[in-house]
Amino acid sequence: MRYLITGTAGFIGFHLAKRLLDEGNFVVGFDGMTPYYDVALKEKRHAILARSNGFKPFVGMLEDKAALDKAAELADPDVIVHLAAQAGVRYSLENPRSYVDSNITGSFNIIELARALKPKHLLLASTSSVYGANEKMPFAESDKADEQMTIYAATKKSMELMAHSYAHLFDIPTTAFRFFTVYGPWGRPDMALFKFVDAVRHDRPIEIYGEGRMSRDFTYIDDLVEGIVRLIGVVPSEENRVASDTVVDTLSRNAPFRVVNIGGGTSVELMHFVEIIEATLGKPAIRKMLPMQPGDVHRTFADPGLLVALTGFKPQIPVEEGVRRFVEWYQENY
Numbered sequence: 001m002r003y004l005i006t007g008t009a010g011f012i013g014f015h016l017a018k019r020l021l022d023e024g025n026f027v028v029g030f031d032g033m034t035p036y037y038d039v040a041l042k043e044k045r046h047a048i049l050a051r052s053n054g055f056k057p058f059v060g061m062l063e064d065k066a067a068l069d070k071a072a073e074l075a076d077p078d079v080i081v082h083l084a085a086q087a088g089v090r091y092s093l094e095n096p097r098s099y100v101d102s103n104i105t106g107s108f109n110i111i112e113l114a115r116a117l118k119p120k121h122l123l124l125a126s127t128s129s130v131y132g133a134n135e136k137m138p139f140a141e142s143d144k145a146d147e148q149m150t151i152y153a154a155t156k157k158s159m160e161l162m163a164h165s166y167a168h169l170f171d172i173p174t175t176a177f178r179f180f181t182v183y184g185p186w187g188r189p190d191m192a193l194f195k196f197v198d199a200v201r202h203d204r205p206i207e208i209y210g211e212g213r214m215s216r217d218f219t220y221i222d223d224l225v226e227g228i229v230r231l232i233g234v235v236p237s238e239e240n241r242v243a244s245d246t247v248v249d250t251l252s253r254n255a256p257f258r259v260v261n262i263g264g265g266t267s268v269e270l271m272h273f274v275e276i277i278e279a280t281l282g283k284p285a286i287r288k289m290l291p292m293q294p295g296d297v298h299r300t301f302a303d304p305g306l307l308v309a310l311t312g313f314k315p316q317i318p319v320e321e322g323v324r325r326f327v328e329w330y331q332e333n334y
């Protein structure tokens, strides 16, 4: 198949593109190489993908419609997977405009592109952050999610809403996935696992927010990619509407549009996560306890029921094993 994937120099886009290339697909990877974190890491990821003949990298910004059109022409895609975004919860307090530019204007350009190209399936990366501070656990896609706590989350929810309207108006089959704290080799330097491992290795204190009273549903990258790949094949339509007593399908009544969580359904306490890192590195962390940061939520916890009903797959890798694989990669590369 022919794919247009945005964000291929990023953590998740790199892994997804690698998997699809290894399976013999053709991938045009569109990425702006933004300086939000180490651009050298992004370039290394693209260099690895470029070893495959089926990969065509394209450096450009989502906001640049002409650049996107050129990439689209090269790709002529059956499927579009939109992963490029300004990510990160905390940075959205510092630089909110970059979120509006990348995630609203940029995502609008992608759905406009889909209107012109009519792909078999458009898939978009949203986030567990759209659930805000919901207290009902675990988070199910059918739960109300209208009280976002950061502009990051608000821009992602806006993307979901825009995409629904286009799916309805122009009959574009669309799946928006909500990812839950993804981690693993080639992971992001701005995320907790990378920062903690790096700090412990260099005898620096690790900053633990919310006095450690937080928990996250961590998803190992290979599990996430498996979930994405399976969902690519589940093009939203009435034929695959889930009818079940325990799972509420979010397939829209008015459009070929569905929201799906990709998360494992276990919420790990932050202090336990720190202990796993210490055990893996064989070295204690210096803990610096800090208050809750504005915009942070106490807990994320995915209900994977819809993912399982649609694909038969549920994330498998325990966090101990995932951290071990991350540390192995970190030690080889840093």
Ligand SMILES: NC(=O)c1ccc[n+]([C@@H]2O[C@H](COP(=O)([O-])OP(=O)(O)OC[C@H]3O[C@@H](n4cnc5c(N)ncnc54)[C@H](O)[C@@H]3O)[C@@H](O)[C@H]2O)c1
Pocket: 006, 007, 008, 009, 010, 011, 012, 013, 030, 031, 032, 033, 034, 042, 060, 061, 062, 063, 082, 083, 084, 085, 086, 087, 088, 101, 102, 106, 125, 126, 127, 128, 178, 179, 180, 181, 182, 183, 188
């Ligand atoms: N990693 C997670 O835990 C997580 C959780 C929930 C949702 N997500 C979402 O998944 C997607 C991928 O996340 P990731 O962890 O791989 O992030 P990442 O930052 O590693 O990758 C995003 C890529 O998008 C590119 N990019 C950013 N703005 C751009 C723009 N305006 N134009 C062109 N390229 C641009 C960046 O250069 C980067 O390579 C994002 O949409 C993110 O919001 C990630």
